[in-house]
Amino acid sequence: MRLLPVMFYLISYSNVLTYANEPIQTFVIPHSHMDVGWVYTIQESMHAYAANVYTSVTEELSKDKNRRFIAVEQEFFRLWWDDVASVSQKKQVRPWHNSWKCQYTVLQLVKEGRLEFVLGGQVMPDEAVTDIDDLLLQMTEGHGFIFQTFGVRPRFSWGVDPFGASAATPVLFALSGFHAHLVSRVDYDLKDAMQKTKKLQFVWRGSASLQEQQQIFTHTMDQFSYCTPSYLPFSNRSGFYWNGVAMFPDPPKDGVYPNMSLPVTKQTLHAYASTMADNIKQRAGWFRTNHVLWPWGCDKQFYNSSVQFANMDPLMDYINQNSKDFGVTVQYATLSEYFQAVHNSQLVWDVRDSEDFLPYSTDSHQAWTGFYASRNILKGVARRASAQLHAAETLFTLYRINYPDGPVAKDWALAKLRALRWAVSEVQHHDGITGTESPKVADMYLQHLTRAMMGGKELLAAIFLLPHNIDIFSSHKKADAHQALERHLIVYNPLAWNISTVVNVTANFPCASVFDESRQPVPTQIQRSAASNVTYDLFILAELGGLQHRKYLMKFSEKPCPWRPKCGGAFEARAVPFERRSVRDWRKVGRRLLPVLSDCYKLMIDQDTNLLHSITHLQDKRRVRVTQDFWEYRANGDVKAGPISDNYIFSANASAVRAYEAVRMEIIPGEIVTEIRQYFYRKESDEDYVFSIVTRVPECFGSKVRCHGLEQTYSLGPLAVNAEVVLRTGSSLKSGRTLYTDDNGYQMMKRTRKEFANNTIARNYFPMVRTAYIEDGLSRLVLVGDRAHGVSSQVGGQLEVMLHRRLWNNLPWNLGYNLTLNDSSVVRPTLRMMLASKGVASKIYQREAVELQHRPVVVSIDLPQMHWTEKAHEGSRRASAVVLPPNLHLLTLSIPGWNYSVHSGENAQPEPDYDRVLLRIMHLFEEGEDPELSKPVTINLKDVLWGMGEVSAIEERSLTGTWDVGSLQRWTWKTADGKAGKKKSRRRFGDDPFSVTISAKEIRTFFVSFDSRNL
């Protein structure tokens, strides 16, 4: 989080309209905004204040029934619950006052609604650069814990700090059973207009396909946002923050914190009350009902909550005693109490369609579009960890079903999975994956992720090796030099589709041959790596069934085998070098074009520039001019000289400039892929390049490998200080002012370029979580990525992706918190580019994005003594492929381990549930996006999952698993068009209980039970 850049002063109450006779009902919601990361690490935060929040709040709530608190970030709550809370804190929260008979447990406080969990995820996630897989994960983890421990389910969201609001998140909250949604950071001028017209509250239909089925009432916080207004006309200290400011690294021993507000005393009481009442009345003028949500708190508050409540209690009593004079009443409240009052008003609300609130600006020079590209490495590792988790979850589920008594210990496996779930959840924090944290916090996330991924690898290796032949381990000896020439490879497809793909393995030898399980040679290609002089890239053509793995034997040698067709040697591809070309010598282009052909395309490379010249899409025989190169924005680092760029903000003071003076190229023609390597030199005379593009053109003629995706891996860095580098893909497409980008990998948003008086470049940047495209009447040019970036289309036909930023500025606030983003790393993101007719592109781009996200898992095993043929598993059958129709995606297949019925309320965790399988299936297409693929699809889950085992029962659940959908009731809200958010009748309970019909953009969640023979 960061502080609001504008100080909001309390205006005196004079001409604000309010209800003439009724006092305004004010819901004072005590809360503490606890960033899971940002400037301080999680451990530092726990020590300095976070643990004290829950310790002191639970004590204070038990003293007075009127007090309330909302708990938001589950990671901190669980760290407190598991590691800090004493038995007495859990069981009785007032041990020091024995005369009181009433002793409250945390469970009681929760059950009575005085301690309320809102949002309920591990973190308050960012909404711009997070992927749907991870949003679901972090909510499922949080909700599972809350339900198991306290028997309650969060019903309201609290997105008070994410930097802009996505249209996908309200849909996910609706699917999770929420009654209402809350956002805060929307464009400054828009919020202003919404306040003036009392349109801060509306019913949001976030999905264009799901429409009113998943609509949700949404409250936008007013200009004071989530912090208590702190200006006091009668004091030069801030007000309402009686516990002061948290101290790092250690809390003060005497309990006296800096900047504690003036205490509420006889002398200050009336002045405090007037200030508060004036603020309430000012805010009441922006809302349609007579209720005001008055958040009481801010960042890192309530660590010493006795001081907070001891001052607020008498203040509120005084206001209520004089409510006629003040025109307001005040009460402690949770979020549900506020929303209940608004709901009871029975008003008719405006409808907002699937438009989102991205990007976000705090004033005309402050566009928060820089963070879309800040800390590229962290964004990439987070996404890789998420993909590894998905693979490990699906594999462990398959393993549990097929080898319930197998040697991979279930508690060991679940611990590995939970560590990875926790690390992937944590980094979704709005100062995590956004790259807006201090360097030490970025290191903390990376460390947690890499450590958990090592555990994930151990789990994958154990699952692949242990059940198959336990003897391997007992007979395994240390490999000698000779044995290193043979390796086994296991390739697993974590998607529920059959795929044909090219797997890339790094090798240490120039020659190789690869064989499949039946000892047949497999088509392969080997060549020197682009990234290193001593390693080689081995490409293997692999065909894999849904959720299936295959094994290969790789043999390496210094010399090629004598006759390739017989010995199965890899095609040895060699580089053809091209002379370095200087930009200054570009006189004529397009004269000497070199074609590279695939099943889909004819790429033309210009030998005079060493750049891409055009792509002909062979199916339509349409040639499109396409160029690609690197440009950079030169940022200002001096606040006195104009707007700056930092972790959060992108300020383009001028247009981008070409970031190189010369380009060198190599082409490596191949049988499986042809590689085009382009190296960009900053200065003509430089020896080392600073940017590169390695494009892999699939050449697998006659195979099933789809030829549309041109996979490009870039290398950038270290950058010069105050450079923001973009990959520009220019084309002859007449795309005009329109760009399409995705919200959270769930849905595409149409972005029409807008002109602003200032800052037009930066305010036309959008997050690209997975996908961006432009199109004209005939063709579409699509990019899908392996991590989030910022993307823009500054002129027609152009896609500009911001890949890397390195910044420094002298703003004291940035320097004080070390948030200038002096990121000197070398980054290597991957994008796939596709060019196709609109009809073809709309059929394939989503699948391409999913396949890039969930590439096959490759495990290389150095076990030469391993018996080649796997022993039959007595008593269990081999799993066969699990294949969904092309428009349905297996979003989740996991064993969450949560117990969805026990509510212990104590530290003793119930036994994990190893038999409950959580399955989520998502329809990838929007209504009307494709004539065939957008249609509803009916599948029989028993048949579809047959490859995993015999399904005995299915139960449809809410998105995070805590509700049986049959018993889930959400509040309905009246809308101007009269369409109610009724549940669509589920057609699965027809004749066949296992038959499910899934419509456009639906995500359906199930608990699946497998037959006891399998479990």
Ligand SMILES: [Zn+2]
């Ligand atoms: Zn925050």
